[in-house]
Amino acid sequence: MQLPDGRAVPDLRLDRSAVERCRALADRVADQVLAFVRRHTTVSVERSALRLLGFHGAAPGGVPHVNLMVDEIHARGLLGRGAAFWVGQAMRAGAGDPMAIVGRLASLPRRPPAPAREEAAAVEEEMRREARSAAAELRSRTAARDALRAELGEAPRPHRYVIVATGNIHDDVEQARAAAQAGADVVAVIRSTAQSLLDYVPDGATAEGYGGTWATQENFRIMREALDEESRRLGRYLHLTNYSSGLCMSEIAFAAAWERLDMLLNDAMYGILFRDINMRRTLCDQHFSRRICAFAGIVINTGEDNYITTADADEAAHTVVASQFINEALAHRAGLRDELVGLGHSFEIDPEREDTVAREFAQALLVRTLFPAAPIKYMPPTKHKRGDIFFSHAYDLMADVVARVTGQSIQLLGMMTEAMHNPLLMDRYVALKSADYVYRAWKSMGGEILFREGGVVERRAQETLGRARELLEEVARDGLPAAIGRARFGDVARSETGGKGLQGVAERGPDHFNPFLEILEAA
Amino acid sequence: MQLPDGRAVPDLRLDRSAVERCRALADRVADQVLAFVRRHTTVSVERSALRLLGFHGAAPGGVPHVNLMVDEIHARGLLGRGAAFWVGQAMRAGAGDPMAIVGRLASLPRRPPAPAREEAAAVEEEMRREARSAAAELRSRTAARDALRAELGEAPRPHRYVIVATGNIHDDVEQARAAAQAGADVVAVIRSTAQSLLDYVPDGATAEGYGGTWATQENFRIMREALDEESRRLGRYLHLTNYSSGLCMSEIAFAAAWERLDMLLNDAMYGILFRDINMRRTLCDQHFSRRICAFAGIVINTGEDNYITTADADEAAHTVVASQFINEALAHRAGLRDELVGLGHSFEIDPEREDTVAREFAQALLVRTLFPAAPIKYMPPTKHKRGDIFFSHAYDLMADVVARVTGQSIQLLGMMTEAMHNPLLMDRYVALKSADYVYRAWKSMGGEILFREGGVVERRAQETLGRARELLEEVARDGLPAAIGRARFGDVARSETGGKGLQGVAERGPDHFNPFLEILEAA
Amino acid sequence: MSGGPHLVRPYGDRRGDGVVQLSFVLPLPPGERARQAALEVARKMGLEGVQLASMEPAAEGYSFFVLYGRTPAAVDAAALEVAEVVVRKKGFDELNQVALRELGRRIVVLGACTGSDAHAVGIDAIMNMKGYAGDFGLERYPAFEAVNLGAQVENAALARLCAERRADAVLVSQVVTQRDVHRENARQLVDELERLGVRGGILALLGGPRIDHGLALELGFDAGFGPGTRPSDVANYLVAELLRRLGRTLH
Amino acid sequence: MSGGPHLVRPYGDRRGDGVVQLSFVLPLPPGERARQAALEVARKMGLEGVQLASMEPAAEGYSFFVLYGRTPAAVDAAALEVAEVVVRKKGFDELNQVALRELGRRIVVLGACTGSDAHAVGIDAIMNMKGYAGDFGLERYPAFEAVNLGAQVENAALARLCAERRADAVLVSQVVTQRDVHRENARQLVDELERLGVRGGILALLGGPRIDHGLALELGFDAGFGPGTRPSDVANYLVAELLRRLGRTLH
Ligand code: B12
Ligand code: B12
Ligand SMILES: Cc1ncc(COP(=O)(O)O)c(C=O)c1O
Numbered sequence A, B: 001m002q003l004p005d006g007r008a009v010p011d012l013r014l015d016r017s018a019v020e021r022c023r024a025l026a027d028r029v030a031d032q033v034l035a036f037v038r039r040h041t042t043v044s045v046e047r048s049a050l051r052l053l054g055f056h057g058a059a060p061g062g063v064p065h066v067n068l069m070v071d072e073i074h075a076r077g078l079l080g081r082g083a084a085f086w087v088g089q090a091m092r093a094g095a096g097d098p099m100a101i102v103g104r105l106a107s108l109p110r111r112p113p114a115p116a117r118e119e120a121a122a123v124e125e126e127m128r129r130e131a132r133s134a135a136a137e138l139r140s141r142t143a144a145r146d147a148l149r150a151e152l153g154e155a156p157r158p159h160r161y162v163i164v165a166t167g168n169i170h171d172d173v174e175q176a177r178a179a180a181q182a183g184a185d186v187v188a189v190i191r192s193t194a195q196s197l198l199d200y201v202p203d204g205a206t207a208e209g210y211g212g213t214w215a216t217q218e219n220f221r222i223m224r225e226a227l228d229e230e231s232r233r234l235g236r237y238l239h240l241t242n243y244s245s246g247l248c249m250s251e252i253a254f255a256a257a258w259e260r261l262d263m264l265l266n267d268a269m270y271g272i273l274f275r276d277i278n279m280r281r282t283l284c285d286q287h288f289s290r291r292i293c294a295f296a297g298i299v300i301n302t303g304e305d306n307y308i309t310t311a312d313a314d315e316a317a318h319t320v321v322a323s324q325f326i327n328e329a330l331a332h333r334a335g336l337r338d339e340l341v342g343l344g345h346s347f348e349i350d351p352e353r354e355d356t357v358a359r360e361f362a363q364a365l366l367v368r369t370l371f372p373a374a375p376i377k378y379m380p381p382t383k384h385k386r387g388d389i390f391f392s393h394a395y396d397l398m399a400d401v402v403a404r405v406t407g408q409s410i411q412l413l414g415m416m417t418e419a420m421h422n423p424l425l426m427d428r429y430v431a432l433k434s435a436d437y438v439y440r441a442w443k444s445m446g447g448e449i450l451f452r453e454g455g456v457v458e459r460r461a462q463e464t465l466g467r468a469r470e471l472l473e474e475v476a477r478d479g480l481p482a483a484i485g486r487a488r489f490g491d492v493a494r495s496e497t498g499g500k501g502l503q504g505v506a507e508r509g510p511d512h513f514n515p516f517l518e519i520l521e522a523a
Numbered sequence C, D: 001m002s003g004g005p006h007l008v009r010p011y012g013d014r015r016g017d018g019v020v021q022l023s024f025v026l027p028l029p030p031g032e033r034a035r036q037a038a039l040e041v042a043r044k045m046g047l048e049g050v051q052l053a054s055m056e057p058a059a060e061g062y063s064f065f066v067l068y069g070r071t072p073a074a075v076d077a078a079a080l081e082v083a084e085v086v087v088r089k090k091g092f093d094e095l096n097q098v099a100l101r102e103l104g105r106r107i108v109v110l111g112a113c114t115g116s117d118a119h120a121v122g123i124d125a126i127m128n129m130k131g132y133a134g135d136f137g138l139e140r141y142p143a144f145e146a147v148n149l150g151a152q153v154e155n156a157a158l159a160r161l162c163a164e165r166r167a168d169a170v171l172v173s174q175v176v177t178q179r180d181v182h183r184e185n186a187r188q189l190v191d192e193l194e195r196l197g198v199r200g201g202i203l204a205l206l207g208g209p210r211i212d213h214g215l216a217l218e219l220g221f222d223a224g225f226g227p228g229t230r231p232s233d234v235a236n237y238l239v240a241e242l243l244r245r246l247g248r249t250l251h
């Protein structure tokens, strides 16, 4: 098969009708999810709207102004009207700086008198104007990013993706530059452990984090600035990505958009399954955050790869594919073109078993074939990595081979020290040098290799597609929440009303007002 | 294609007529070589005959008795009659122990009176009887080896071949056991540097060597004994190999046969090109040594892999194949069945280039396809190995993949420290563990992968075969010496009368007598 | 090991040659100066006969080195004191019978991965029916009443539950270890248990890929389990230890 | 480098954290005792915060270890004294012109891989027409009369030839280094040259994968060249050095 970007990959014969059926089923699932999403808003979504309106700062205690504002509104059960409305009203009433606005909101009665029609209309018009000009600025910022990318050009695929995670943004910058100089195309800054559970986005530049660096707008800015400079020096555009899944999904998406990030880890399923975040909450946040990504041309990365770090990668291969169909449908609903839907998958089958390469080829090629236009992201072995770095290195190399031959779009390079610590400078160098070698050595093999008809690879791919379809039938019939309740994904069961953040969800009122949403939906 | 041992490998479409032509040409080359060999003998061949007759010892100075004897005979220009005859005569005349025989021989006049017909006949009969009973003992020894191999069974192919080279036979034993426990199937004890230039075989157990351990009959015995024991403990037959190429090719072959080695590096071309040994001398020695291997069921390993450590592996790929055809023909003439002709080749293309894996697949598959019944030996990257062990490890892994997919018979495992030192215990462990993983992970891929018709792999293989044929046309036309004179192999030029050891060659007389040769030719 | 000392040294090519492999990055561009600096670092680590195998341009201003050398370091293996959880293992059925007979009730075990650590796979491997490496998890044992609370469990909440449920044992998993979070976190649980006055009556087990028995003891736990632990190791340890505390022995 | 001291330390995750990776084999079966022994070896090398990444069963009675730790070792890169062959390089044609003009004759160079060392590829790379890495070999230079004697050349024979041919320079390759054969062997040539009284009049260059300038000087040579040397490095060095000896400079 020939990919849109011109690369050839081995042909994989699939039952087209089964594929269409999977898409139709995923669409049904998306309908159900969207039906709920359209009737609700969340504290994070509302805060995102306010952020667009220019409220980027935080109070002395470090609590963001948007949190203080939205908490006051939500505490009064007024979120359904839309935070932008109440803030607009406060401003019209003379409140200038953020804290003054907070004060006003704090003085709102539980059941405030409905404002006069034209008064309300005026507030909304003003806010719309504000929002439009802010959106225009946002556009020009992302346009600048796209221009630089076009000017410098991108590296050939797969893009080599590495993570930095020193906990200190300044060390991160140093490590990111080093990685870029060693050949990395994409730099991901890992978040501090459990930031996804915080219902606010920390503020400013940070130098202390656990297992990662706090995702803050300022940290985004610092890193993007460094990478812009490095991109120019190297004459190769360097992509930046970070993590949005979690309780602040849409706000981080906004900060990422504003600071010109290129990609974003963005998946409600990750939060639900691995962070025990309430599904209603995060599905609403996800939709809004994806609309922001669509507006800002940010590639989302989904987290299906994580399912097979808990479930058995071989037995649960079909759950990855089923979830990808659902994620694709949800992404399309949020206005994301295929070119922005970076579905995730990975090379995780237990290396103690036989014929793992045939089965990994089957999986990687299946995903590639099902989503030819998507910038799919291929994750390396992690779960079965061992402290024996020489074995782990060998294991990663097989993933490099599969990634190259099956024409993956983005490859997160495995680290030989995966079982030990976050990557060291030298770990990244070793991974990049080896991947370069493999890409070079296997250059034409994608168009050279054919897999035997009716062979292990083909049969395995067809089996996985079949099982994915069965699972999708179930999900479409019983709904996503029910399926998650049965631990269909990642062997983890979650309930619709359990998990963190449900209290942050509110029904939209009949006169719900969110100028940002209007712009995104119009875009 | 299905191999005799049942493994499936990718099909490679070749021009059958070209293949037949190559064999016919190689046969012509063998004719020319054999014509010379049949008319000559060498000091080493004659010493081998005496060794069979039981002269294993050495004089106090360490010079082997057989050297003292043969030197006396050769000094008098009497070698054409056959050393066994003169020694037999001396014994019949009452000389008992070796030194006494040497004394007798030293007292021979330049032109000794031709012995009475029946006298000569009697001497030869006696020697023949001696030789026959010795040969019978040799047979029973190799039979014991074969029985143990049959009893314990061999590991599946490719056999994992590792080298030990501590310089001390006792450390070698420890390292060999460790390697076997870590999964090695074949242990090669590297010789001390430049032993191949010595015109005698050192005596006894040795504890000091440079870059390897002296190849002595006693060292062979010690290692084989240890491996027999280890084989029983592990319930898996462990193969032992050593190096015979050089000035004592046939004597080392004899010692190897006697001590039940399984394989032997055995190639006159190696000596000619890389040791500057005279070609007439070593081609004679090679023929006799191969007859010994045929008699003792020893697999020979040829050294074509070495050509591409000096010449460019990609440009000179065809010289490897041409030489293999010649080596096959010469081996057949010495009575070696295909199952004993372990032709050598290797994965040596400069990793800085593109598509090296496709070209290595082409080469490995070509050799496999041309010699389906031969226990071909695949060598790892060496020349382009670097001190960066993590890169070198990655490089070796690609060779493991190619070896597995193309169904090689014996694979010498690459060492990540190749560019540094002889393998350490841990280097072997790392290589064995990784190869195990690759063999397991790629298990069925030999039967799964097809290479595109008219693709890079197929075209490259056909091109190499074509160029090998052209080279063979030249060699058959002008003769092997001329071709070697033109540096056709390994970019190294040698002349027919140059190099070491020519003075050790003698014309056979009309009444040339070599009871060992009679037995081998009759076998 | 026999009585006498047992000196061991790294072994590369010949017994006791002391050969070790080393790699690291220095903030210097490749060059003779960087080579010398790397050799000097190796020498300062006591290495002799240092061979610089490679000097790689890891990045601008950074070189990655691979070196080999011989260390004079020798260790008396016999003299080392080794803290180790030793479990004489019984089969699944036998262990259950013994436990139920001797204790006359089921052993209550709570398991969790605590603090902000979301790595549940480890504790699941020990607790869940399915188990690990073909070895049943504690939930499968009739002799155990095992409750797996999963990951991201607050220490305070876990301690409270231990008290309420009168748990015989609490199994804590810690996987994330950056900046030593696992230490703080593990200690915190012990404090909470003491605050509630239940520490004495409960067996506290700590486990994780970077945990060993020594560390667990140091952090105030009763036992520690590292990589590759099997549920049956834990089950056997628990039964044996509980019996021991009741003055009986498991035989 | 500026004037002041320039302290550098290994760098893993954060500047100066001292992180290094280490691996070695100990003659002990895997187990808690072996773990402790390995940690102890690392500590004796001065490592702190040692993490044992892996303990592998390398063979019966042998364990292979991978460890990470932090070394306190710091080196003042500015203070290191660096022996280095510095060659300001000229282009092929220019160099030939200068050499022929200044010397008025061709420079006679003999090259060989000596003793029992059969590795000719290295010396061939420097001498042969073809050259190395897209860089012509000395035989290609009009300014040089270069003779490559190949491998396995006896030191005595080589020294004799140097005398007969009145060679300006002798290029010696040594690749096999086990048991330090290359040292003995290299020294031997220098002795032979001195015996024949020609050492003073000839430039002696030593090269090979494990050779560096410092070692070459130590062994009595004028310069040493290591891995990756290009023929043009050698050509430029030779011309510059010969002119220097004639009291002129190459500019
Ligand atoms: C799977 C995985 C995840 C999954 C976890 C899914 C889940 N629900 O568990 C996901 C993808 C969600 C994840 C996320 C993250 N991870 Co994670 N993850 C891993 C990975 C790949 C495998 C861990 C695993 O499951 N091992 C398999 C189990 C069976 O082994 P085990 O945990 O050692 O358990 C065994 C023994 O230790 C013992 N045991 C364990 N616990 C207990 C308890 C008791 C009582 C007993 C008796 C025994 C016992 O028994 C078990 C069976 O033998 C490791 C890398 C690796 N290969 O180790 C990284 C790793 C642990 N993760 C890491 C990090 C940093 C993260 C993140 C923080 C990164 C980020 N910011 O995105 C996030 C956030 C997670 C968080 N806040 O904790 C780092 C930790 C670095 C460090 N040393 O601190 C690692 C090492 C990867 C790396 N090199 O960076 N991760
Ligand atoms: C090719 C090769 C062979 C070929 C040699 C063919 C030939 N005619 O040269 C063959 C197969 C014959 C061979 C045989 C053996 N080899 Co060998 N071989 C190698 C190998 C794979 C590559 C060497 C090479 O060609 N490198 C490429 C050249 C271009 O690089 P270079 O030599 O470093 O040269 C460059 C620089 O050093 C410098 N340079 C070198 N010389 C000079 C001289 C001057 C004056 C100057 C200015 C510069 C200069 O310039 C060159 C270009 O940049 C190495 C492993 C490796 N990857 O290094 C093993 C290696 C060198 N061999 C080794 C051994 C032990 C042997 C044997 C003894 C093993 C055996 N018993 O069978 C035999 C016997 C050889 C002998 N007696 O010397 C060991 C040496 C171990 C040690 N440190 O002592 C090595 C390291 C392999 C190993 N790990 O065991 N070998
Ligand atoms: C889709 C997705 N989102 C987020 C994360 C990381 O989230 P956290 O910062 O909570 O570890 C991951 C990590 O694997 C992921 O795959």
Ligand SMILES: Cc1ncc(COP(=O)(O)O)c(C=O)c1O
Residues within 6 Å of the ligand: B191, B192, B193, B194, B195, B196, B197, B243, B244, B245, B246, B265, B266, B267, B270, B275, B301, B302, B303, B306
């Ligand atoms: C066919 C053959 N013979 C012999 C040798 C080794 O010979 P020596 O001991 O002379 O290094 C080799 C080494 O590669 C070889 O390939």
